[in-house]
Amino acid sequence: MIDISKLKCLGIFAGGVLFGTAGIKLLSSKDAKKVYTNCTAAALRAKDCVMKTATTVQENAEDILAEAKMINEERAAKEAASVQEDECDEQTVEE
Template sequence: MNWAKIGLFAGGALFGSAGIEILTSKDAKKLYTQCTAAVLRMKDQVMKTATTLQENCGDILADAKEINEQRAAEDDAVLEDTAEEKAE
């Protein structure tokens, strides 16, 4: 029988049992709660940033449409002037 393998198995079982106790302790639960709260705060901040970004993109789109409408109106005015000159 190989005593090294038995020792490794026993050490692993002991370490696993201690690990489970540590992970389910009150201190660990406090840590999990604090981490979850931090993630929720981060989520709220990301959502605020995304909303601001969407609003800014909407403003940019509206301004771009307005610019294009003005250019189209200017082009129409130029075409009308050109047509009047040719008619004379």
């Protein structure tokens, strides 16, 4: 005689095969292909938007860096001029 637990296992296996076959049919249908295509197109649009934003941020960061370097160069030039004036003043006082 067939045990009920064996019948359960056989029923679960048959259900899994049926569900798998239906799933493959569903996933390979024309409607599913349209959904995949639309999702991929949306992902590409999102990628373009993110890349534009990243490029803008990078350009702004480069501008900030260039301006910061100019400020530091100007400050160094002023300090060098200040040091030279101090040296000239000291030489004048010594004479």
